[in-house]
Amino acid sequence: MTSFKVTVPASSANLGPGFDALGLALGLHDVIEVQVIEAGLKVEVIDAGAGGVEDVPTDETHLVVRAIRRTCERLGVRPPGLHLRCFNRIPHARGLGSSAAAVVSGVAAGYALAEKPLDPDAVHLAAEFEGHADNAAASLLGGLVIAWCEDGRFFADRLRVHPSIRPVLAVPAVKSSTAATRGLLPTEVPYADAAFCAGRAALAVHALTCDPAVLLPATADRLHQHYRAPAYPATARLVRDLRNAGVAATVSGAGPTVLALTTDGIIPAGVGVEGFVVSELPVDSAGVQVTAG
Structure with missing residues (x-):
């Protein structure tokens, strides 16, 4: 894929007693538009309701870019250049998984660039990069997730939330x-x-x-x-x-x-x-x- 859009939900982790284990995906989304270009990197960050993104970098240190690079390296693909337009709606530093959403969007973009469907390894890759599986797995899988780590590898299972909640x-x-x-x-x-x-x-x-x-x-x-x-x-x-x-x-x-x-x-x-x-x-x-x- 040379031009595509990644839509990733916010998440709430812990849900009270489920510390570092439970996560819930929420209907508030960041959107990343990705285009493969001939060379170089261009990153545009648009505040679409996140409440201020002035401190977000627009170079190789951008979290989405770093996640894309890591994922592409793991999957053995190297795009010649990238143009990203990041529409940030998830508030930063508010406990709604904005960092995890950025990492997950980068992982999903990396899989798309490699023309591979998301698989269980994507959960590990996103959680390993972000540091915690609860937010990352919720943004990746949706719904309610139970996340855990075994021998240094992250896993998660998705459950359907009761419709009345x-x-x-x-x-x-x-x-x-x-x-x-x-x-x-x-x-x-x-x-x-x-x-x-x-x-x-x-x-x-x-x-x-x-x-x-x-x-x-x-x-x-x-x-x-x-x-x-x-x-x-x-x-x-x-x-x-x-x-x-x-x-x-x-x-x-x-x-x-x-x-x-x-x-x-x-x-x-x-x-x-x-x-x-x-x-x-x-x-x-x-x-x-x-x-x-």
């Missing part, structure tokens, strides 16, 4: 860094907390696929969210208020976005959402898509 996002203006918030996590946790989250993560899979009535207990967490709360007090307050109102709310990924897993798409009256942009998004069941340009 309607995710609602509350996105603040402030940004957060995954590296910074991960640094707030302890090296050890109490055994009781680990056992609690193992049970709730299993329940979360059941709730998200079969029984949304148990979403509230299924999304309870003792493993990471309270350790990170000092980094975003407004986020922690909103999660607490929503859960007290009966809504299955979690911190989306490393934050500071709040994910509410509802069946009605509504934030209850009386829950203060000042400082957040609230929107309902569908679950993306398709994952990354490559279409002719």
